[in-house]
Structure formats: C-alpha cells, structure tokens
Amino acid sequence: MNLRPEATVFELSSPGRCAVSLPKGDTPSYPLPSGLERAGGAALPALDELTVVRHFTRLSQKNFSIDTHFYPLGSCTMKYNPKANEVAAAMPGWTEVHPLVGDEGSQGALELIYKLQSYLAEIGGFEAVSLQPAAGAHGELAGVFMIRAYHLARGDAKRRKILIPDSAHGTNPASCTMAGLETVTISSNAEGGVDMEALKAALGDDVAGIMITNPNTLGLFERNIEEIARLVHAAGGLVYGDGANMNALTGVFKPGKSGIDVMHFNLHKTFSTPHGGGGPGAGMVGAGAALAPYLPGPIATMRGKAFALEMPRSSIGRMKTFYGNFGVLVRAYAYVRMLGAEGLRRVAENAVLNANYLKALVEKDFPVKYGRRCMHEFVAMGDIAEGIHTLDIAKRLIDYGIHPPTIYFPLIVPEALMVEPTETEDKESLDEFARVMRAIAQEARTSPELLHAAPSSTPVGRLDEVAAARCPVLCYRG
Amino acid sequence: MKIDTNARYQASHEYARKEAAASGGFEIVVGISDHAQESLGDIVFVELPAAGKVLKKGEAFGVVESVKAASDLYAPVSGKVVAANEALSGDPSLVNKDCYGSGWMIRVAPTDPAEWNALLDAAAYEKEAGKE
Amino acid sequence: MPFVANSGADRAAMLAAVGAKGIEELFADIPAARRFPKLDLPEPLSELEVLREIEAMAARNRSSAASASFLGAGAYDHFIPSLVSAIASRGEFLTAYTPYQPEVSQGTLQAIFEYQSMAASLLGMEVVNASHYDGATALAEAVLMAYHNASGRGKVLLPAALHPEYKAVVRTYLAAFPVQVEEYRGDPAAVPVGADAFALVAAYPEFEGELRDLSAAAEKAHAAGALLIVQADPIMCSLLKSPGSMGADIVAAEGQALGNPVSFGGPYLGMLGATAKLVRKMPGRIVGEAHDREGRKGYVLTLSAREQHIRREKAVSNICSNQGLVMLRACVYMAAMGECGLPAAARLCYDKAHFAAELIGKLPGFRVENKSFFKEFLVATPRPAEELYGKLAPRSVLPGLPLSRYYPERKNELLVCVTEKSTRSQIELLAQSLKEAAK
Structure with a gap:
C-alpha cells in the first residue's frame, strides 16, 4: 500500500504541459457562435503524460481490491473477477459498435443480449428477462414499477403498500418511494426469517406486494418462501425477489419456480463482473408470466433468423438509454459460458461451504445472533469486550491486510459484522482470516488501545467525518 | 440525560417550552431533547422552515442529520413559525452542546394552547425515553 | 472447476469442520422439491473456446472503427488516449x-x-x-x-x-x-x-x-x-x-x-x-x-x-x-486532455462539423436545418434518410442517424455527427456518397 500523500492533479499542474497529442486541423476554421464563447477556460490541469500515469498509478496503490486483498464484504459478493471477462468486453467488435448502428449492423451484440436473457431466465426460472437496468437498485425500481403497472392495468388503484422485512437493504424502501408506493416494515422472527403472523396481519386489499431478499441479509434461507408467496398471492399481491444474494443459489434453487413474480440479479455480484470502485453494475430483471409483459425495454428477440429489439407489450418503458450496461453484459455472458450448469451449481455450493466453514471458525470469538447453518454469508457481532465496537474490529482488520466485512448492517443485529467469503477464496485465506479475528479478539481484551487507534498501516487514519459533513469541501479550492 | 423541567415533550423527542412573546402572550420554543441529541450523535445539519410557515401538530417541519442517521422533526403544537434558529446553519453542533438553550430550533405562535398542556411533562417523558 | 478455489480434499476437511456429511446437507433449508433443479444451459467451454465464440459474435457487428461513422445522437465516438x-x-x-x-x-x-x-x-x-x-x-x-x-x-x-x-x-x-x-x-x-x-x-x-x-x-x-x-x-x-x-x-x-x-x-x-x-x-x-x-x-x-x-x-x-x-x-x-487538449478537441469537432455541413449543404436537394450547432447538425435529405443509410452502410459509410428511427413521420431527415476523429477525406467521402446515393 502506498502511504505517501499524493498531490491532486491541480497541484501537479504546470502551465504549458499537455499529455495528449491531437491531429492538426485539416479543414477551414469557422467562427464560434457569437456570445456563446466560453470566457475563462475550465479549471483543468496541465500535465505531461508520465505525470498523469504516475499520479493515477500511485492513487491505485492506495486501494484495497479483490486482486490484492481478501475482501469479505457481506452482501457484496466480492468474488474474483475473471480476467477473460475483461478481454472479452474489450474486443473492438463490441467497444466500437454504435448503439444506433441498426439491427443489421449489430447482429452479434443482439445475439449476445438474446442469449444472456435466455440463460438468466433459465437460471432464475423466469418467463422473460430484461437487461436494461444498470444496477441492482435500478432493477428494483423497474420491478416495483412493474408491480404498480400490473395493478393499475387491472383497475386496482388502491394497492399502494409494499411489505418489506426489517432486515432488507435500504434500496428496497427507497425504490418503493420512487415508485410512489408506501413501505410497510415486517418484523423478523426469532429465527431471523419473516414473522408469519406479522405478515398475515399486514396483508389486505391495499397491499401491492412484498419485497423479499432470499437468502436474507442475515445469510439465512427464508424457509417459508413458498408459503409467503402463497399468502401474498392469495391477498392479491405480487412477490418481488431481491437477488443480491443469488450467489448462494445458482443451480440450487430457481426463485421463479417458487412464487417470485419479478426479481433482479446483480451481475456485478453473482456473475463476477467487477465492482469498479462503485460501478458500473448491471441489474437484470426477470419476470414470471404475469409480469413479463411489463418488463422495461427494449429487449432482444428473434424475427425469423435475425435478432431484433422490441418493447414488451405493456412495458413500463425505458429505464435508461439504449440497451443496458452492455460491456458488463459481455462479461457476465463469458462467465456463464465458462461455467455452464454444473459450474454454476459448484459456485453456490462452494460459496455456502466457505461461509459455513468460516462461521464455524469465527463464532467462538464473535457471537452469531442467528446461529443456524448459514448460506453464503453470516452476521456476527463485534462488541466483544468493554469499550470495543464493531468499527474498531473493522479498522483493526485493515492493519492485518484484510478488508473489513460489511458493518452495522443488517440493522436488526446490533454491532453487526457481515462476512461473505465467496467461493473463489481458498481454505488458507479463510484460515488466515479466522486466525486474525482470534488475534483481534485477544487484543480487544488485552490491548484495546490498538483497536481504538486502528488503522495505523494506511495512508490516513480514521477521518473526521463529522467535520467533513458540517463544512463540506466537495471541489478542489486551490 | 438532561431534562428541562420547564418544557413539555412528545414521544418523538421534541421539547416545547412556553416563553413570553415580545408582543405579549406567549410563544413555544421547540427543539430536540438531550436524549435525542445524544442518540443521534454529532449533528452535522439541521433543516428548518422559514418564518411564517404554518404548522399543524404532528407535521414534519424539518430534519436533523448526523453522519450515520437522519431524523424528521415533528411539530409538538400547531401554529405559525415566528422564528427559526439561524445560528444552526453555521454551527449545528449547538444542538449537541446546548439543546435547550442556544440549540433551540423554532419559535411558534401557537393556535391552540390546549395542545401544549396535553404534551408529556418532564417526568413522564423521562420515563418514556428511559425505556429505549 | 474454474473460479472455485478449493479441491475435493479441501472440501472434505471443511465439511468435517462444519459437521456436515456432504455439501447437500448445507442446503436443507431449501424446499426439497425445488432443490438442485436442472439448468438447461449450453455445455461449458474453456476460456480459449469462449473467447473464440465471443470474438465470432463480435465480428457480426458493424464497427465504427472500420467505417467512416457520423453517428451520434447520444453516443459519441471521440478519441481516447491510450x-x-x-x-x-x-x-x-x-x-x-x-x-x-x-x-x-x-x-x-x-x-x-x-x-x-x-x-x-x-x-x-x-x-x-x-x-x-x-x-x-x-x-x-x-x-x-x-x-x-x-x-x-x-x-x-x-x-x-x-x-x-x-x-x-x-x-x-x-x-x-x-x-x-x-x-x-x-x-x-x-x-x-x-x-x-x-x-x-x-x-x-x-x-x-x-x-x-x-x-x-x-x-x-x-x-x-x-x-x-x-x-x-x-x-x-x-x-x-x-x-x-x-x-x-x-x-x-x-x-x-x-x-x-x-x-x-x-x-x-x-x-x-x-x-x-x-x-x-x-x-x-x-x-x-x-x-x-x-x-x-x-x-x-x-x-x-x-x-x-x-x-x-x-x-x-x-x-x-x-x-x-x-x-x-x-x-x-480530463486530467490528460487538460486545459489545452479538451478545448482543442472541441474546436476540431466544431470546425470539422461545420466543414461537413458546408459540403452537404451545397449538395443538390440537401439542406442543413440548423442556425447554430456544435458537432451535430440536422440535414433535410431529398430521399428518405433510411434509404441513404441502407445504401451507404454496406460501403462502410455510416452517414448519421435517420430520424425516422425515432420519429417514423420524419423520413427525410438525417442527424449527422462529426468529431475530432473524422478526417477531411472521410467527410469528403460522406458528401460524395450522399450525393451519389440521392441520385
């Protein structure tokens, strides 16, 4: 890790330098439209090429990443991102193709979209799939729009409530609000699943549907999933599946066959496309027969022997321009083709085995509130000694060269430490994580100051987020 | 937990204190309790309504934010906002330092004096907040 | 198995540590009738084979790099420093x-x-x-x-x-x-x-x-x-x-x-x-x-x-x-282009686009509709723009976007985009090709 301070591009700038060479003009020059000329130039730096390359290379060395560190971030599925995916996506036959070149000029791209749609539909047990959404939350929004449109098309405008378990990701309620629907929180039972009595009490003719994450954010499979779907359907509602945790289920369980009407997958989690420091992701959305006509479009279809684009019959419309985050789709396609049915099942099996193995090693020192066998992740608690909080454990892990798990989520577990190792980690890295956690547990009791001062091995220590939010500095001020 | 025994409270942790108005009669000074500021942590931002806004009891009138949480503010009484504490936009930490004094939020000219009387008194609120 | 780290021996040791007889046991919470469904997917391929398959698909697209492309309309082909x-x-x-x-x-x-x-x-x-x-x-x-x-x-x-x-x-x-x-x-x-x-x-x-x-x-x-x-x-x-x-x-x-x-x-x-x-x-x-x-x-x-x-x-x-x-x-x-490079690229777009508009505006039956524009302009065409596109695309000239793709009634309008990547000879080829195609 690069510990040295790195100046900003503005501080590195020196007048007259330029990192790029452009062709000389080979046409006449024309006067700019009067009155529209920019008065002062934009505040961009003047840098030579080597300085640009060194600057960003040095910045990159201030990151933890999957390629450099174990990254057991719960609910984020930080698995290895195969390099072949990158080669596939960078082929000029994809990158140089304009989205408006027309069907005739994009048969290869449409074929890839068409095939990936059908593979993902098969994996999830869906009738149809749209690859439009750019991220998981974007897929959720599409799904909730679809549920809303379905009820409205039946002339049923009073269904305005969406039920959401209290363990859900924040995107679920936020998506409902964006779709003009009201969130009703359903509590969890003692086993970490949906409280069936609370569910029954909430159902009625004002309920549009339920959003359910399975496995849930505690890493537990919702055993009552089919009963939940049956009850919601009987009350006239629909079931949305949040596929954030699909890495536990590929080749193991098809949500679409167990009553899930519409669902998103995060291709940047389950299907190994890189997270890129925040994105781009892809949030494919799949639907059963009832909701398939409402999918966002366009989607790829076949007309005779040619591939074409079409809007589903009662589509909610476009979620973004063009056809989704296409470059991400190429990566996911490559991944599915390399794994096949057998490989996808092995992914889930090993993800679940790795999580259970790690849980068994860690839970002696860090209690797990819902202790039954987990799926691909588990949630421990970090307040293991007087004055020690989960944040301290997380920061101390950094000093041992491990990226912290997800912390303080889900909200229903106090001091949560959510650990997801993924199937691409070997036994040695799991053993090492457990060894480090044990060492930190020991330190928490004998030398808590080490935890409070952590991390000490990074370019900066804990930053004052309060001061940053009170007086925000959001641009370079020179 | 510090309690202003002159104030009354609602379960959503706003306090309401009667003070004499310059124009005669009385106004209600509204803020959040010491318990509330402590559980929110360091306050980084407070959003308040402009003077003149008419509030209904129970209506959300503003937001208070810390780094890790955000909380709506609910009017403990109905009435017109006479003043909002502008010092909070420059220094929201006043809410942490002195929530019953310089960290006050709005002054309201109440339309129904009975509403104030119906709020929790200090002892009842202390009991209520202690349950959390 | 690609992308799964552990060997069979590792798994056996880990299952023992977990206290499970087999991996299936870890999935006992899933309704039995729904567990381990058949997935109807094509047989998996090696990395080499997958890359070949993907390359073959990619080859069925019309690449802007192999054409003189004047398509824009929300997606712009600018130079990207290596x-x-x-x-x-x-x-x-x-x-x-x-x-x-x-x-x-x-x-x-x-x-x-x-x-x-x-x-x-x-x-x-x-x-x-x-x-x-x-x-x-x-x-x-x-x-x-x-x-x-x-x-x-x-x-x-x-x-x-x-x-x-x-x-x-x-x-x-x-x-x-x-x-x-x-x-x-x-x-x-x-x-x-x-x-x-x-x-x-x-x-x-x-x-x-x-x-x-x-x-x-x-x-x-x-x-x-x-x-x-x-x-x-x-x-x-x-x-x-x-x-x-x-x-x-x-x-x-x-x-x-x-x-x-x-x-x-x-x-x-x-x-x-x-x-x-x-x-x-x-x-x-x-x-x-x-x-x-x-x-x-x-x-x-x-x-x-x-x-x-x-x-x-x-x-x-x-x-x-x-x-x-x-x-x-x-x-x-932005850091690489910098205070000189970015406006210079913008200026090239502007000049080349105006040069293209000048050439096309002089063609019989063609008319540039804009009073003021940057790198993209609208051309009224003497024949349906889709027809012109259909004639030119196989000759590796993508003349712009026929507006009828979005607005079916606007048949004789073509949206032409020129960036700093277009050369004078490509622009001249565009004008010449449009002229011939409109005959």
Whole structure:
C-alpha cells in the first residue's frame, strides 16, 4: 500500500504541459457562435503524460481490491473477477459498435443480449428477462414499477403498500418511494426469517406486494418462501425477489419456480463482473408470466433468423438509454459460458461451504445472533469486550491486510459484522482470516488501545467525518 | 440525560417550552431533547422552515442529520413559525452542546394552547425515553 | 472447476469442520422439491473456446472503427488516449468496491474528488456527484430533485427537442408522481413559465443539434420561482459557455464522450451537477475532504444522510451502485486532455462539423436545418434518410442517424455527427456518397 500523500492533479499542474497529442486541423476554421464563447477556460490541469500515469498509478496503490486483498464484504459478493471477462468486453467488435448502428449492423451484440436473457431466465426460472437496468437498485425500481403497472392495468388503484422485512437493504424502501408506493416494515422472527403472523396481519386489499431478499441479509434461507408467496398471492399481491444474494443459489434453487413474480440479479455480484470502485453494475430483471409483459425495454428477440429489439407489450418503458450496461453484459455472458450448469451449481455450493466453514471458525470469538447453518454469508457481532465496537474490529482488520466485512448492517443485529467469503477464496485465506479475528479478539481484551487507534498501516487514519459533513469541501479550492 | 423541567415533550423527542412573546402572550420554543441529541450523535445539519410557515401538530417541519442517521422533526403544537434558529446553519453542533438553550430550533405562535398542556411533562417523558 | 478455489480434499476437511456429511446437507433449508433443479444451459467451454465464440459474435457487428461513422445522437465516438484504458484496467481500481472504508480506498476517493472538481468547473456548477447510470437517468433524477425541492408545484417543462430516449426515461421515472410533463417547442426563453412549474428543462445542444444561449431562459425560470435544468454536452462546455455561467441550477450530462467508447450503448456516465444550495437535495454519492487526528488530509463519502442506506424510504433516491469505473475513465481523460487538449478537441469537432455541413449543404436537394450547432447538425435529405443509410452502410459509410428511427413521420431527415476523429477525406467521402446515393 502506498502511504505517501499524493498531490491532486491541480497541484501537479504546470502551465504549458499537455499529455495528449491531437491531429492538426485539416479543414477551414469557422467562427464560434457569437456570445456563446466560453470566457475563462475550465479549471483543468496541465500535465505531461508520465505525470498523469504516475499520479493515477500511485492513487491505485492506495486501494484495497479483490486482486490484492481478501475482501469479505457481506452482501457484496466480492468474488474474483475473471480476467477473460475483461478481454472479452474489450474486443473492438463490441467497444466500437454504435448503439444506433441498426439491427443489421449489430447482429452479434443482439445475439449476445438474446442469449444472456435466455440463460438468466433459465437460471432464475423466469418467463422473460430484461437487461436494461444498470444496477441492482435500478432493477428494483423497474420491478416495483412493474408491480404498480400490473395493478393499475387491472383497475386496482388502491394497492399502494409494499411489505418489506426489517432486515432488507435500504434500496428496497427507497425504490418503493420512487415508485410512489408506501413501505410497510415486517418484523423478523426469532429465527431471523419473516414473522408469519406479522405478515398475515399486514396483508389486505391495499397491499401491492412484498419485497423479499432470499437468502436474507442475515445469510439465512427464508424457509417459508413458498408459503409467503402463497399468502401474498392469495391477498392479491405480487412477490418481488431481491437477488443480491443469488450467489448462494445458482443451480440450487430457481426463485421463479417458487412464487417470485419479478426479481433482479446483480451481475456485478453473482456473475463476477467487477465492482469498479462503485460501478458500473448491471441489474437484470426477470419476470414470471404475469409480469413479463411489463418488463422495461427494449429487449432482444428473434424475427425469423435475425435478432431484433422490441418493447414488451405493456412495458413500463425505458429505464435508461439504449440497451443496458452492455460491456458488463459481455462479461457476465463469458462467465456463464465458462461455467455452464454444473459450474454454476459448484459456485453456490462452494460459496455456502466457505461461509459455513468460516462461521464455524469465527463464532467462538464473535457471537452469531442467528446461529443456524448459514448460506453464503453470516452476521456476527463485534462488541466483544468493554469499550470495543464493531468499527474498531473493522479498522483493526485493515492493519492485518484484510478488508473489513460489511458493518452495522443488517440493522436488526446490533454491532453487526457481515462476512461473505465467496467461493473463489481458498481454505488458507479463510484460515488466515479466522486466525486474525482470534488475534483481534485477544487484543480487544488485552490491548484495546490498538483497536481504538486502528488503522495505523494506511495512508490516513480514521477521518473526521463529522467535520467533513458540517463544512463540506466537495471541489478542489486551490 | 438532561431534562428541562420547564418544557413539555412528545414521544418523538421534541421539547416545547412556553416563553413570553415580545408582543405579549406567549410563544413555544421547540427543539430536540438531550436524549435525542445524544442518540443521534454529532449533528452535522439541521433543516428548518422559514418564518411564517404554518404548522399543524404532528407535521414534519424539518430534519436533523448526523453522519450515520437522519431524523424528521415533528411539530409538538400547531401554529405559525415566528422564528427559526439561524445560528444552526453555521454551527449545528449547538444542538449537541446546548439543546435547550442556544440549540433551540423554532419559535411558534401557537393556535391552540390546549395542545401544549396535553404534551408529556418532564417526568413522564423521562420515563418514556428511559425505556429505549 | 474454474473460479472455485478449493479441491475435493479441501472440501472434505471443511465439511468435517462444519459437521456436515456432504455439501447437500448445507442446503436443507431449501424446499426439497425445488432443490438442485436442472439448468438447461449450453455445455461449458474453456476460456480459449469462449473467447473464440465471443470474438465470432463480435465480428457480426458493424464497427465504427472500420467505417467512416457520423453517428451520434447520444453516443459519441471521440478519441481516447491510450493511458485511459491502461489506468482503468488496474486491478486496484477495477476490483475495488464502493469506498465505504476510506482508509483503504483513498485511491478511488481522491479520483472521485478530482473528477467532481474538474467536472464541476467544466459544467459551471458548484457540486458534481460521483455519477449516475447515464445522461438520461441523471436528467430524470434532476427533474425529481427539482420536484422534491419545490413543494406544491407539479409541472415540468420539457423541450420537444430533447433526445427521445431521455424523454422516455424521464417519463418512466415520473410515472408515480403527480407531475404534468409539458413539452414546448423552440426557444426556452419564449416559453411561459407559470407558478405551477417547478422546472424548465433545456437541452444544450438540442437533440437536432441546435444551440442557444440559455441566459434569458434562466432569468425567466427564476422569475417564476422555477429551477433551470440543463442537459449538456461536456466536451462542448470546454469551448462554449458553461450551463452554470448562464444560470443553470442543475446540470445533467452524458459523460461517455469523456474517455469511454460507444460500446453499444453502455456502460456510460451520468453527470449531475448543482448549485451549492441544492446539495442536500442531490441524489448519489458525493466525496469531500476530511482530516485524520494527525491532521493528514484524506477523502470520504460525505452528506450520506441523503442516501438510501441511512434514510431508507425517505432517501432522495434509491441509487446505490453507480458508474464508478466509467467516472474514473472520465477523470483520467480530463486530467490528460487538460486545459489545452479538451478545448482543442472541441474546436476540431466544431470546425470539422461545420466543414461537413458546408459540403452537404451545397449538395443538390440537401439542406442543413440548423442556425447554430456544435458537432451535430440536422440535414433535410431529398430521399428518405433510411434509404441513404441502407445504401451507404454496406460501403462502410455510416452517414448519421435517420430520424425516422425515432420519429417514423420524419423520413427525410438525417442527424449527422462529426468529431475530432473524422478526417477531411472521410467527410469528403460522406458528401460524395450522399450525393451519389440521392441520385
């Protein structure tokens, strides 16, 4: 890790330098439209090429990443991102193709979209799939729009409530609000699943549907999933599946066959496309027969022997321009083709085995509130000694060269430490994580100051987020 | 937990204190309790309504934010906002330092004096907040 | 098995540690009848075979690189310096998560901060966030932001000359809110803005290429108590007035052109900027400066109380994953192009586009429709534009977008885009080919 301070591009700038060479003009020059000329130039730096390359290379060395560190971030599925995916996506036959070149000029791209749609539909047990959404939350929004449109098309405008378990990701309620629907929180039972009595009490003719994450954010499979779907359907509602945790289920369980009407997958989690420091992701959305006509479009279809684009019959419309985050789709396609049915099942099996193995090693020192066998992740608690909080454990892990798990989520577990190792980690890295956690547990009791001062091995220590939010500095001020 | 025994409270942790108005009669000074500021942590931002806004009891009138949480503010009484504490936009930490004094939020000219009387008194609120 | 680390022996040891007889036992919670379904997928292939298969599919596309391409309409083929991909393919950037743990994410965080700073200056805004999915979703969120900012107002004025896909996305996003979308034609400064309007939206330039000074539109919107939202071309903003300097309150832009290939429509970059007083209503991640106990400067995600992971159903937006790596490419691109390179590229676009318009305008039966434009202009054609496209595409000239693809009734209109990548000989070939095809 690069510990040295790195100046900003503005501080590195020196007048007259330029990192790029452009062709000389080979046409006449024309006067700019009067009155529209920019008065002062934009505040961009003047840098030579080597300085640009060194600057960003040095910045990159201030990151933890999957390629450099174990990254057991719960609910984020930080698995290895195969390099072949990158080669596939960078082929000029994809990158140089304009989205408006027309069907005739994009048969290869449409074929890839068409095939990936059908593979993902098969994996999830869906009738149809749209690859439009750019991220998981974007897929959720599409799904909730679809549920809303379905009820409205039946002339049923009073269904305005969406039920959401209290363990859900924040995107679920936020998506409902964006779709003009009201969130009703359903509590969890003692086993970490949906409280069936609370569910029954909430159902009625004002309920549009339920959003359910399975496995849930505690890493537990919702055993009552089919009963939940049956009850919601009987009350006239629909079931949305949040596929954030699909890495536990590929080749193991098809949500679409167990009553899930519409669902998103995060291709940047389950299907190994890189997270890129925040994105781009892809949030494919799949639907059963009832909701398939409402999918966002366009989607790829076949007309005779040619591939074409079409809007589903009662589509909610476009979620973004063009056809989704296409470059991400190429990566996911490559991944599915390399794994096949057998490989996808092995992914889930090993993800679940790795999580259970790690849980068994860690839970002696860090209690797990819902202790039954987990799926691909588990949630421990970090307040293991007087004055020690989960944040301290997380920061101390950094000093041992491990990226912290997800912390303080889900909200229903106090001091949560959510650990997801993924199937691409070997036994040695799991053993090492457990060894480090044990060492930190020991330190928490004998030398808590080490935890409070952590991390000490990074370019900066804990930053004052309060001061940053009170007086925000959001641009370079020179 | 510090309690202003002159104030009354609602379960959503706003306090309401009667003070004499310059124009005669009385106004209600509204803020959040010491318990509330402590559980929110360091306050980084407070959003308040402009003077003149008419509030209904129970209506959300503003937001208070810390780094890790955000909380709506609910009017403990109905009435017109006479003043909002502008010092909070420059220094929201006043809410942490002195929530019953310089960290006050709005002054309201109440339309129904009975509403104030119906709020929790200090002892009842202390009991209520202690349950959390 | 690819991408699974452990061997059979490892698994056996781990199962023993877990106290399970076999892996199937770990899935006992799943309804038995639904467990381990058959997946009807093609047989898996090796890496070599998969790459060959994908390459064969890619070869069935018409690449802009192998053609003289004048397609634009929301996806722009600009020169990308080689260093952009070299930096963006570094695993430390590519395979990192969202920078929630700032001490081990300073690289990503500083890059976002530098992007925000450069982009804000380019667009003339005080704040730019860390990205949206694309230009259209950024615009849709800008409209929602203005709606939530002005309680009680329920109308947005949208230019008819907005990209049709942007219009569609705005309508999708607004579907659930009681908002009236009113389309206007012509100059936004001439549009009546009533007390019921929360925003006037203007395109800079418009879908058909037309450019207008928006200062009067800003004054008009503000006088009526509405916000001016501008959808802008960021490369153009290095040469011509920024939206902020003309009075825009919110700017949404497609940032793909800043260092990203056209890539069949994605991933692209939604840029969203605003004035400082609107920052707490702004969706998306924002990075700010911070200091540690020793006074060392660093960067953090800030103003997070706006976001879904804290505010849940009361959040200003549901956005979580954004377009981080695309933003990184834009950051590296802007840093490399710099204060000289970016306006120089913009100037090349401008001159070459005007040269192309001059040539095409002289062709018999063709007419350039714009008064003022940057790199894209509308041509009235003597024959249906789709017919011209169909004749030229097999000859490796993509003459522009036939508008009938979006507006079936507008048969004889072609939207032509010229960037700094087009050469004089390609432009001359375009003019010559159009002339021949129209005979």
